[in-house]
Amino acid sequence: MTGKNRLLDVRGLTVEIETRRGPAVIVDGIDLHVDKGETLGVVGESGCGKSLTMLSLMRLLPNKIRVAKGEAHFDGRDLQKMSNRELRKVRGGDIGFVFQDPVTSLNPVMRIGDQLAEPLIYHRGMNRKQARERAIELLRLVGIPGPEERIQAYPHELSGGMRQRVMIAIGLACEPKLLIADEPTTALDVTIQAQIVDLVKGLREKLGMSVVWITHDLALIAGLVDRVVVLYAGTVVEDAPVDALYASPRHPYTRGLLASIPKLSDAPASRLNSIGGTPPEPGRRPQGCPFAPRCPLAMDICRTHVPKLEPVSAAGSHRAACFAVEKALEAA
Amino acid sequence: MSTVQAQPAPLVEEAPVSLWRDAWYRLKRNRLAIFGLGVIILLAFVALFGPYLTPYDFLSQDLEARNQAPSLAHLFGTDDLGRDVFSRVVYGTRTAFVVAVVVTAIALVIGTVLGAVAGFFGNPFDRVIMWLTDVTMSVPNLLLVVVINASLKTPIAQWMEARYLETLNPFYRETVWIDFLLVFGSMALISWPPYARLVRAQVLSIRSRPYITAAQALGLSNRIILMRYVIPNALGPLIVAVSAGLGTAMVLESAFSFLGVGVNPPTPSWGNMISDGLRVWQHYPHLLAAPAAVLGLASVAFSFLGDGLNDALNPRGSK
Numbered sequence A: 001m002t003g004k005n006r007l008l009d010v011r012g013l014t015v016e017i018e019t020r021r022g023p024a025v026i027v028d029g030i031d032l033h034v035d036k037g038e039t040l041g042v043v044g045e046s047g048c049g050k051s052l053t054m055l056s057l058m059r060l061l062p063n064k065i066r067v068a069k070g071e072a073h074f075d076g077r078d079l080q081k082m083s084n085r086e087l088r089k090v091r092g093g094d095i096g097f098v099f100q101d102p103v104t105s106l107n108p109v110m111r112i113g114d115q116l117a118e119p120l121i122y123h124r125g126m127n128r129k130q131a132r133e134r135a136i137e138l139l140r141l142v143g144i145p146g147p148e149e150r151i152q153a154y155p156h157e158l159s160g161g162m163r164q165r166v167m168i169a170i171g172l173a174c175e176p177k178l179l180i181a182d183e184p185t186t187a188l189d190v191t192i193q194a195q196i197v198d199l200v201k202g203l204r205e206k207l208g209m210s211v212v213w214i215t216h217d218l219a220l221i222a223g224l225v226d227r228v229v230v231l232y233a234g235t236v237v238e239d240a241p242v243d244a245l246y247a248s249p250r251h252p253y254t255r256g257l258l259a260s261i262p263k264l265s266d267a268p269a270s271r272l273n274s275i276g277g278t279p280p281e282p283g284r285r286p287q288g289c290p291f292a293p294r295c296p297l298a299m300d301i302c303r304t305h306v307p308k309l310e311p312v313s314a315a316g317s318h319r320a321a322c323f324a325v326e327k328a329l330e331a332a
Numbered sequence B: 001m002s003t004v005q006a007q008p009a010p011l012v013e014e015a016p017v018s019l020w021r022d023a024w025y026r027l028k029r030n031r032l033a034i035f036g037l038g039v040i041i042l043l044a045f046v047a048l049f050g051p052y053l054t055p056y057d058f059l060s061q062d063l064e065a066r067n068q069a070p071s072l073a074h075l076f077g078t079d080d081l082g083r084d085v086f087s088r089v090v091y092g093t094r095t096a097f098v099v100a101v102v103v104t105a106i107a108l109v110i111g112t113v114l115g116a117v118a119g120f121f122g123n124p125f126d127r128v129i130m131w132l133t134d135v136t137m138s139v140p141n142l143l144l145v146v147v148i149n150a151s152l153k154t155p156i157a158q159w160m161e162a163r164y165l166e167t168l169n170p171f172y173r174e175t176v177w178i179d180f181l182l183v184f185g186s187m188a189l190i191s192w193p194p195y196a197r198l199v200r201a202q203v204l205s206i207r208s209r210p211y212i213t214a215a216q217a218l219g220l221s222n223r224i225i226l227m228r229y230v231i232p233n234a235l236g237p238l239i240v241a242v243s244a245g246l247g248t249a250m251v252l253e254s255a256f257s258f259l260g261v262g263v264n265p266p267t268p269s270w271g272n273m274i275s276d277g278l279r280v281w282q283h284y285p286h287l288l289a290a291p292a293a294v295l296g297l298a299s300v301a302f303s304f305l306g307d308g309l310n311d312a313l314n315p316r317g318s319k
């Protein structure tokens, strides 16, 4: 099952939150994988569990939220079963993380040079002088002008875009095999977003790493990712090579997401085709297909049975979880 | 975007102190804070060594030279018993510092332990400790101190007296220590709640900051995260609180001594000197002015330093 080429292999990952009425499922048996050198896009509306999925891989879940079931193999080892000591080597060393909010994710009272140096000292055994040289190199790599001076700066002295570049530099510091970027551009304006995407694209090639890029913006990552996993309410509803996903989205939810991206060629009317309603809250998930309450194609079976993620293409690389896959295709 | 001043490169090699170095750099540019710091250092020096350097003993009376106005022989004049006011103010400085430092230290330890336990372990500790904090803060300070004085002072004094008669050990005749013990105890009792609240709030908020998760995601050890991420972020407000707390404790000690429930004569305290001076201020204003001026100076100095530290230790707030 697991090829030599597989870097990350997540199976049946289930995350629960403790509530007053008992545990509620937030992430429901997610399967996903990333191959070496591959870039995976993870897409979904706000609150569908993108961040928690990635945090749970690294066992960084906040209080009251825990992994109930599932495995996450990284380079052949189960992250969930690792000792804390082993896990710490993976964190920052093999897996770099870029967080959503560059304002709150940097230590406000530590110079950025020191924040960059810290993982280098720990994972690479560098001394301060070496770490400083490397920090300057890293800042230059992520396109920060005047890195020799910038290592002296505190986070608040940099603009949002610069801070996000620093976050990326920190994530890349130890040349990880996998970089997980959690909506790294949400806080930034559009031109800077594109710059950051280009930056990661270039770095991925230079360093030969795999990337998981989380976003709710399908358009932004079109040119960056190889494959896309669409999450809805903590489940994978579609998993496809990026071209196939854009050309023939199979899940009604994916179609809704794509339809809500304005295109130049669009007739004005079709832009209104975005998804009505909101995703279910944890603990209030519907019985059958989680998307049923909002789905324009919902049938009776959708309200009683949960659709499985099944291949919809001959090669099997395109999978969707929907009882109406054929219908969706016709409707397209 | 602000431009970043280029600084000599070697600075970064001493990274762990850079936060403090920067804070000091910012503090130095704050004139009021430096003035406050200077006054505090001077007063601390006076408290430590002053009593050995004064020309007169603070107790020695010179009945020939009573109520004299300030002169070269007696810088702040003399009081109604012919004691040198300057020497007494100097000794009062020691009293003020001893009380402020001891009380703040006790209150800081109690407050930090209780606040950290409340913030870290949550309920039920949190609920009990916060209840205790609220109760303590709701009792009027003066009332508490008066009650403690009234109910404990006489029994302790009597017990000491009895011990002295029994053992003839001169230690038991030294009633000054009762004053200090009661002052330390009662003031520490009313001073810890702000520290507990502050530490609790700091622990709670820093623990859930994204940069702590980010540090964990880098594989850093809990020790490093505690030393370089949690403590430096918590320390700023705590240092500011301690600086302000020292000033408050000094004023409080003077207030209680003024009211006769603190340090009592003949041990000099700014408060009891002000109290004595107030009775005769129309005739001998220097008896009131000297201790009052020093108390005011000390209080202002701590408040200036506190403000300056607040700005200096918070790089986000500075321009």
Ligand SMILES: Nc1ncnc2c1ncn2[C@@H]1O[C@H](COP(=O)(O)OP(=O)(O)OP(=O)(O)O)[C@@H](O)[C@H]1O
Pocket: A017, A026, A044, A045, A046, A047, A048, A049, A050, A051, A052, A053, A062, A065, A100, A183, A216, A281, A282
């Ligand atoms: N610390 C927390 N405490 C309670 N609930 C949480 C916490 N963090 C996340 N959740 C809940 O878990 C669900 C998934 O959250 P998650 O942060 O993974 O969403 P997301 O897909 O990353 O969304 P976004 O695009 O807004 O970042 C949400 O419904 C959210 O309300």
Ligand code: SF4
Pocket: A251, A252, A253, A289, A290, A291, A292, A293, A295, A296, A297, A298, A299, A302, A307, A321, A322, A323, A324, A325
């Ligand atoms: S399974 Fe049914 S409800 Fe769910 S997405 Fe498909 S058609 Fe809609």
Ligand SMILES: [Mg+2]
Pocket: A050, A051, A052, A100, A182, A183
């Ligand atoms: Mg998120």
